[in-house]
């Protein structure tokens with residue numbers, strides 16, 4: 258499958274399989290203008306769930322802003338502080354506007370990233386011993402980690418398993434889990450709007466269902482919002498966590514927690530810091546937290562980068578989430594069957610894709626493993642090394658989503674407990690190598706590719722050709 262004419266014939270076949278792709282042609286122009294470095298440098302970028310890519314103009318606009326102002330710490334009223342303080346507030350308004358959220362209902366709390374937003378909720382949620390933390394197997398470790406705050410308060414912790422092969426949650430079973438809300442306590446349900454492992458989009462309908470049964474809902478939107486619209490006028494999760502670099506590449510180091518003001522008032526911060534209080538006294542031994550978002554923003558914000566969030570959101574609005582979404586689905590819809598059609602000469606399939614094999618209720622994240630002609634898994638690290646030689650950027654491992662990995666790879670609870678309880682020297686850490694050794698025959702991870710703002714057909718075609726090189 259090489260040569261211009263061959264490429265154009267498969268491309269024709271692809272466009273015929275998804276005619277709506279033609280309506281996204283402006284993204285090709287965008288790639289040539291704003292993201293030309295990708296093709297100039299010969300990159301095949303397939304890790305948009307790891308990090309989005311920024312347009313050249315985002316960086317230019319931000320640089321211009323910094324070069325044409327004098328910005329001081331926004332915590333004071335000086336001539337250098339007031340303008341940047343206004344940019345920070347303007348940033349909050351822009352975020353609310355982008356997600357169609359009302360300022361009366363939601364507060365925007367700036368954080369370093371989605372993980373910091375999740376931690377803010379976890380450390381301040383009043384679980385107590387009557388509380389309950391319910392979460393899906395399919396979750397990023399920064400959501401899993403909240404269980405340690407729940408555990409420290411002796412709250413109940415319950416995981417909702419995934420069903421194979423689609424790696425979704427059984428809807429009937431979920432309703433039974435929702436019934437486990439504890440009437441005397443605080444109940445928190447956490448799940449990702451889109452899985453960073455399988456690309457599954459879990460229903461947003463769970464938000465009102467869970468709330469109606471006594472749960473506060475924490476929606477991890479980090480992998481969802483780069484290619485999907487989240488409308489907070491339609492859906493009203495109590496807490497939403499996200500990272501902006503995943504949406505538009507630049508800046509890094511800023512995320513946010515969008516919190517319903519009512520839910521926010523429930524949280525009990527475990528400490529106070531500069532910026533979070535109205536008054537604190539040493540001798541009086543008292544402190545008084547500020548109102549709303551300020552109480553959750555410890556110390557000085559990353560104020561110079563916050564204007565770049567507004568620039569990035571404007572960029573996404575100009576490009577439009579709809580064409581990005583459409584394009585990712587068309588490419589995914591072509592890619593998955595192509596990968597599944599690859600077989601070794603003896604008929605053994607080369608690739609196993611985890612999660613949905615159609616474009617129904619999923620995003621453009623596709624996770625798989627490669628198999629040799631004896632049907633044995635090809636180590637994902639070997640695949641990653643080969644991809645690097647082809648200038649293909651992809652992700653391997655479990656992507657900080659162990660519940661997704663354990664489900665996909667068929668690792669059972671007794672197996673895992675067995676691994677973790679093997680005798681080791683007291684002070685030795687359990688390393689990834691130990692883990693790989695322990696579950697040797699099953700593989701410890703997978704290969705993930707994910708599409709985004711300027712993905713094109715050539716990217717997925719090159720990946721299929723790359724995969725084909727593993728055939729006998």
Ligand SMILES: Cc1ncc(COP(=O)(O)O)c(C=O)c1O
Nearest residue numbers: 370371372397453477479480500
């Ligand atoms: C679904 C999901 N949640 C949370 C995170 C954590 O994001 P960050 O590392 O920016 O804090 C990620 C990162 O990949 C993610 O994919």
